[in-house]
Amino acid sequence: MxxxxxxxxxxxxxxxxxxxxxxxxxxxxxxxxxxxxxxxxxxxxxxxxxxxxxxxxxxxxxxxxxxxxxxxxxxxxxxxxxxxxxxxxxxxxxxxQDARGGTGRPQRCGPPREETVLDAPWGAQPLRLWWPAGHEGPLPLLILHDGQNVFDEAATFAGDSWDAAGAAQALADAGHPVRIAALPVNDDRSHRYVPFPFELNGNDSGADEYADWIRSTLLPHLHARFGPVHAQDTALAGSSFGGLITAYAGLRDPGTYGTLGVFSPAVWPGDFAFLRWLAGRGDPRARVWVDMGDHEGSSVQGAQEVITLARDLTAQLAPHVREARFTVGEGHWHDEPAWRERLPEFLRWWRQP
Structure with a gap:
């Protein structure tokens, strides 16, 4: 060895x-x-x-x-x-790490324009919003899971973010403005994002409750606040367990989202229960993005196995959706820097098909 x-x-x-x-x-x-x-x-x-x-x-x-x-x-x-x-x-x-908690660190990524809180069955749900200046009416909507990790680094778990505001501003500068609604999560992440019982959620999944809330509370709230947005202009996206809940919520409720961004999906809980649940499911109106980095795994061989798994998942979906796109991130690990690098391409694919 x-x-x-x-x-x-x-x-x-x-x-x-x-x-x-x-x-x-x-x-x-x-x-x-x-x-x-x-x-x-x-x-x-x-x-x-x-x-x-x-x-x-x-x-x-x-x-x-x-x-x-x-x-x-x-x-x-x-x-x-x-x-x-x-x-x-x-x-x-x-x-x-100390009591300063990163205070004074130069800001590398843009913060949300607005932060608020909505009522949810699990308590107060923070909501972080961004849209380009000068666009106050209805805009294509991207809902992101793990909202603590997508804007400025101050709120992130590991000091890195997706820089979603930077990527969306570049998209707006190219003539395709969008609104981002990001949903931070706390220690309930495994409970809220994994739709099958397994050890990390105490064999008690709250994913259906979470997906129901997005559909029946968050979307109506945003439509009332900014104006209605058609399902075809609404995207749901997340990474790892966030990628899992994205695929699950989108395919559970066909017609709710026009695009699903399934970044580095962690489909292993419950002995790959999601893959069994997926059989025959789809949404003929939805476009689905699936990706994986080539360093996501505990070994070089393991990384290749998860790439194959994600590629096969995409192929399984392809006959049942409008479009299925699979991408491999070269040199990408399972972390925010990788998802930050892949986000701009996803946004362009979403808004410039």
């Missing part, structure tokens, strides 16, 4: 503590056992072809754990590693 050497560079003033490596290769465990750095070096053995995203954490003298962050005390993007034979991986830590 290849030997992987992690070489660590720390920011000045790093407090004392035990430094260790965590990542998706070990389910983001906070147990330092077996993954502790000796000085600035950690040696490990990982299978050849491993793809992993990792971060540094520090066990403080009082027993608490602090994760690496950016230079402003906010969350930082994970380091990406690919094992191909014996490998040396340099890891540079920019800072540590």
């Amino acid at each position: 290849p030997r992987v050497t992690f070489q660590l560079t720390l920011p000045p003033g790093t407090p004392p503590g035990t430094l260790f490596l965590t990542g998706d290769h070990r389910a983001w465990s906070s147990d330092p056992h077996g993954w502790t750095f000796s000085g600035s070096t950690l040696h490990a053995e990982l299978p050849d072809g491993t793809l992993a995203q990792v971060k540094i954490r520090r066990v403080n003298p009082d027993g608490t754990t602090t994760e690496e962050g950016d230079a402003w005390g906010g969350r930082a993007r994970a380091h990406r590693i690919k094992v191909h034979g014996d490998t040396t991986v340099p890891l540079t830590v920019a800072g540590w």
Whole structure:
């Protein structure tokens, strides 16, 4: 098995503590056992072809754990590693997460124009809205899941966003203005987005309730506020579990959405229950975008398997929808930077067919 050497560079003033490596290769465990750095070096053995995203954490003298962050005390993007034979991986830590929470970080992506809250069965549902200046009436509508991740980085989980406002502004500048309605989600994400019972939603899915609310509450609210928008000009999109709920809600309620943006769909819950549910379903009026990065998986082989799965899903849908488009993101991982890069092409495909 290849030997992987992690070489660590720390920011000045790093407090004392035990430094260790965590990542998706070990389910983001906070147990330092077996993954502790000796000085600035950690040696490990990982299978050849491993793809992993990792971060540094520090066990403080009082027993608490602090994760690496950016230079402003906010969350930082994970380091990406690919094992191909014996490998040396340099890891540079920019800072540590602290009470500042990223305050003072230069803004790289545009914020929403408006934020409000709507009533929902699960409580108050934040709604983040953006539209190009000078377009106050009805516009083609894009509803995005994981709304905390799609505009400015301040609200994001990992310090990266989709830069949806930037992509939509470029589309507007090309003569195709749209309105974006983004729905942030909290720790109920697995419950709200996964339409089948599995471990992470406590075997209790709330996806039908969520899809019902979008159709019966959110859409009427937006139509009353800005003017009616035809289903053919309404798109629903999201990534990972957000891609799963997009496909599920769109195909469960044919005629509600004209376009479905299914980014990196995570279809594995319930032993791939979605693929069984999908059989024979479709919407002859809908266009469906499906994509996947070529680094989405725990290994090079696994990444190719999920690409094949997504391609087959697209082929299964093709006879039952107006159009099915499949795209592979080269060098793309399962993260916001990848979806940010693919979003502009999706928007152009949606509005410039």
